[in-house]
Amino acid sequence: MGRPLPVVLVAGCLASLTVPLAFGGCGLTVRGAPLDALDAGELDDAPSTEPGPDDESQVPASCEAPEERCGETCADLTSSSNHCGACGSACAPGTVCEGSSCVVFCEADTLRCGGVCVDPKTDRDNCGACGTSCDTGLVCSAGACVTDCGAGLARCVVDGVESCVNHSNDVAHCGSCSKACAVGETCEAGTCVELCAGNGTLGDAFGPTMTGCRGRVRYQNRASFCPPNTHVCSAAEYVQRRAGKKPSYNYWTNDNLRYGGSASSCRATAAGNSCGGNPMRVCAGRRDPLGNECNWSSCGLGTNTPNEWFGGCIDNTTAGVLCCK
Numbered sequence: 001m002g003r004p005l006p007v008v009l010v011a012g013c014l015a016s017l018t019v020p021l022a023f024g025g026c027g028l029t030v031r032g033a034p035l036d037a038l039d040a041g042e043l044d045d046a047p048s049t050e051p052g053p054d055d056e057s058q059v060p061a062s063c064e065a066p067e068e069r070c071g072e073t074c075a076d077l078t079s080s081s082n083h084c085g086a087c088g089s090a091c092a093p094g095t096v097c098e099g100s101s102c103v104v105f106c107e108a109d110t111l112r113c114g115g116v117c118v119d120p121k122t123d124r125d126n127c128g129a130c131g132t133s134c135d136t137g138l139v140c141s142a143g144a145c146v147t148d149c150g151a152g153l154a155r156c157v158v159d160g161v162e163s164c165v166n167h168s169n170d171v172a173h174c175g176s177c178s179k180a181c182a183v184g185e186t187c188e189a190g191t192c193v194e195l196c197a198g199n200g201t202l203g204d205a206f207g208p209t210m211t212g213c214r215g216r217v218r219y220q221n222r223a224s225f226c227p228p229n230t231h232v233c234s235a236a237e238y239v240q241r242r243a244g245k246k247p248s249y250n251y252w253t254n255d256n257l258r259y260g261g262s263a264s265s266c267r268a269t270a271a272g273n274s275c276g277g278n279p280m281r282v283c284a285g286r287r288d289p290l291g292n293e294c295n296w297s298s299c300g301l302g303t304n305t306p307n308e309w310f311g312g313c314i315d316n317t318t319a320g321v322l323c324c325k
Contacts, residue, residue, distance in 0.1 A: 073285025094184030200225030
């Protein structure tokens, strides 16, 4: 037997009942989920003593190290973009939390040197590594100090210092010398483009090929947050690329994920109990800083463990989006 059903009976429906739980034609509702969406097979997997994922009381009682309790969620203060170094200390858009400090997000193949992102293959002051500068008369090409730039590279002079740059992907020289992209943008094919599209802004950087675009969007409009040349990440891509990082915001994946298990041991799965039009998604906790809610959280993908930070379900209508290259 599944979740306890509310005793809400309509006289007209009572007369038509011939089989226990056959309420679909009556249009009865369990906390936002039509009963005809939860068939007998789905109810078999729901817990008999635990509330389903439309319950609104799932707040962590304690946090496991290295996380600390911040309001209604647990956060790692060394990497949480919303609680960076201290509870409530949020990083500005375009920056992420690393080592308890908010820093500029650097794209793939770049290094953060002195608080800015540089390309070690072409940066004369950081050639091959931060702090490695080329002598007078030499330029940096392919991470080495040489007398001339290689094919496909251009010479740019900044403050009297000559460097080799790739105008197609250099955020400091995008398309031409000294044309720098803004925080929250990257350089693609010589043009500065935003890491997130529509009303989405950079929330979490999970690595060079996956970003979390924070905001509030419905599942059916999830693709609006991902810029050209990216796609909404699948749940499997998220698990492969998150590099052990806990999300700071709630994000949709591209999968119509259902739920299984209980509030204390749950899973997101393609073949479980229906969430209707609001699938399971990646969850920072019970409620993220933008007001996106997840009735359940700390769920695995396909299995109850390990915790891959999936959650949410029936009444949780909005989230940000994970975008992959």
